[in-house]
Amino acid sequence: MAMYESIFQIIKNRIESGLLEEGTALPSRADLSQEFGTSEKTIRHALALLEKNGFIETEQRKRPVVRRPHDGHRATLSALKRIDAGLTSDRIKAGVLLCYPLIKNGISLCTQRDLEVPRQILEIMKDADAFTFWKLSKKFLRFFVARNENVLILRIVDSLGLSDLNPLYDNPQIRTRYWQQLQALLQAIEIGGDLEALVFDDLSEIYGVVDGGIPAFRAISDCPILPDRTQLEQSLDNNDVQYSAVYMDILGLIDAGQYRKKDQLPPHKELQKQYGVSVNTTVRAIQILQSWGVVKAVRGQGIFVEMDRKEIEAITIEPRLIACHVRRYLDTLECLSLTMEGIAASAAEAMDEASIAALQAEVNRLWTTDYLYERTPALLLDFIISHVHNETLDLIYSLLQRNFKIGRSLPGLLNTEKNELNVSVHEQCLEVIETLASGDPLAFAEKCAALFERIYRLVIEACRQLGYYEAAATIYDGRSLWK
Template sequence: MKNGEIKYEKFYHILKKKIVCGLLADGSRLPSRAEMCREFCTSEKTVRRVLEMLAAEGLVETRQRKRPMVTFDAAASHKRGLLSLQKADETAAADIFKTGILICYPVISYGISLCSDEGWAIPESLLEKMDPEQPKEFWRLSNQFWRFFVSRSENELILRAVDSLGLSELDPLPGTLQIREDYYEGLKKLTQVMKCGGDLNSVHFADLSSLYGFVTDEKQRGLFCRVASDSPLRLGRKELQRRISSAEEQYSRVYLDLLGLIAIGRYKPGDRLPSHEELRRAYGVSVDTTMKAVQLLKAWGIVTATRGKGIFVAMDLEAMSKIYIEPELIARHIRRYLDSLQMLSLTIEGVAAHAAAQVTAEEACSLCDSLEDVWNHAYLYQLSPVILLEFLVAHIQYDALQTIYEVILKNYHIGRSIPKLISHKKNRNNYEIHKQCLEAARILTKGDSVCFARKASEMFQHTNQLIITECKRLEYWEAAVQVYDGSVLWK
């Protein structure tokens, strides 16, 4: 069951990505089921299951005695969204622009720092193709130029979050030739400064917001900019949530979370776990999914389950620590966790400064009390970073930014589900992390938001490095980085 589950997940994601990105064109035929069985070294049952999932999403069409046919047109899908253009919502657009600054600037700076001599080939080739005399193509290539540095992080979550903002969907007004030429010279100068390791802030650009229509019309009190009808710039938070959300492996998410709750002592030997119906409601999955998760926990000897009586914890923490779990079974969750930690460590300083500006002295003191309480009286595992992150998310003022950080917060909780990664006992590393969180909170009580943000950033960066080191020690790292090839995002 374990290997079959892994093969079905990998197989599904590989085919879906090829279809959505256009590598498998609309109307093309997939290989036969027998050929796919051989290619992926899997059973016909697994192939059939994956095809059913793709068909349910409208990506393929299956018929008896015929090879599956792709029914998704990637290019047409994008064009359909642009056909029905509507006026951007002023509040949503302003919110997303401010979010874009806080997210994109540190990410782009990081992407630039990763570029070696050979790494500049792609952005330089984009610059060479930019012709100020051809405005439409000029601005399209400009978007690609900046997006390259975002994708250079090789982090799927970061790229999805930035793309989900919808800023790249905007078609700017042509502007004057002089504006385009000045901007082009600025890009060339910036590239030279970046290649030499200079200060990015030394290169200045004119304000181009008017080209994107983000200026207030005195008569209409609105925005000139028109966007696709389903753009976050029009629909705001709801559409952004839909775009940034990714499919989760429900089966493994259930057993991993239960495993984590047992590991931190939330459930002890002899305790009764929630019923299948309660698990179904809690995780938003089918009973079939919860049954598969519990079957795997039974196979490991962690729980017992008897019809009519319930599911009970059967193994203590010492015995659980000796269980070997194949890294491939949890690789996708670990990769999502690591991607979230990296995005957090890159963007948290600006976000923390923004959130801190909204915090009262009373709230800062309350944060200190909460941190002390979870360490001294209610310790289950290292919760101090979670408490701090929850506090920051609650004080973010931009809807788009809060939506992105709610995803990061949700993914941060994956850590407790990864076997042996999080210790339920206090140790030197846990104490150091708690101390850094508390120091940051005490700085906040004095009203110094800049120093607070810097201290919080240092703590999350430190935590990120500790987690990476521990994943390598537990031999999770290799399986996690192989979940997807990050270099494909920019190459």
């Protein structure tokens, strides 16, 4: 994340949380430069982004003034007609499974000083009008998601569009009671109390959320909850699947021995499907590989590998590019480790004996007969995702599934030999699958979460040893997501 984007996020957070009220003039560019320790040119870029997104208004020779983005608190008939009841119910269920563990983990990371932000949000909510109250109530909870300091996690949660839903009806009594419950939550966080003992009212009725019925909540006409699968996928994939991910993965597969010298690569159509990208992306990736002499594209015949594993090792890849992929990989692993338990438990409901037996057979085949590198965790993840019967979760986890494969493209991270460590991970995967086969879905889900948490920690340790971790930490400032 560039410096101007970090500044944009910080000021945006101040505006959305109400810390910078509508009509307030921002400090001068010189003052902002001093505050953020950067140049006025960078500040101008950040202000331009704020203006583009509707957070400020600018006039010549005047300081920028805060404005609220279009509030849209009155639902239009056309907007309600565009909401698909099945999609919305699906999206809300996904939100419950994803947000609960992310908020819980964000809370665990907070210091007393960090809690000043949600304290101020609650203070503003106390005397706010109904629309502002419900908007800020979601910002209050979003703060704890952002506190994970993981841009991928925050983008996934924001892509659900749930923050833009407003109640169909409410009254001062409902708001007062909910404010008191949020206040009790904050107080419990501050003193280290038992958060699980807190009770919140079921607000589904005021949002008109009912299974099998037409949702009656208010939604603005450009609310993110309205897009179809294709639009949601585009919002999530923004900058997440780039041509560099394609060519680095191909390099990794050559290094792993899956592609050998003189082998023919899949055609562009198959590469597009495999990586979930456009033809322009695969063409650009192949062009890069050609420029390095890794492959050769022959018109009318195909794309052929021109290097062996030893020759591949001589290629120098830009350190920052590796850092970008490491950061995305680590962000993905953290997201998986935090959310896997609920997703695995949900998916387990659709798994039958035949599919579990087929998974066990495939794991055994790839480990004993066709071993290239440790693929058992990826197989398990693929299996879980294939049984997630929720379109939104399927979409999100398909993205995480693609990102999970980044590990095989990072120089030095992939081990093509069986060793004590990957044997141990393989055996832990087998234990997870055996628990599922025994008919204990909750224990299966718990062991899944423990497995991916362990993988996350092992990868962090390996990245530190390879000198990747510190470089990856500079790709963006996670604090700017919530400060």
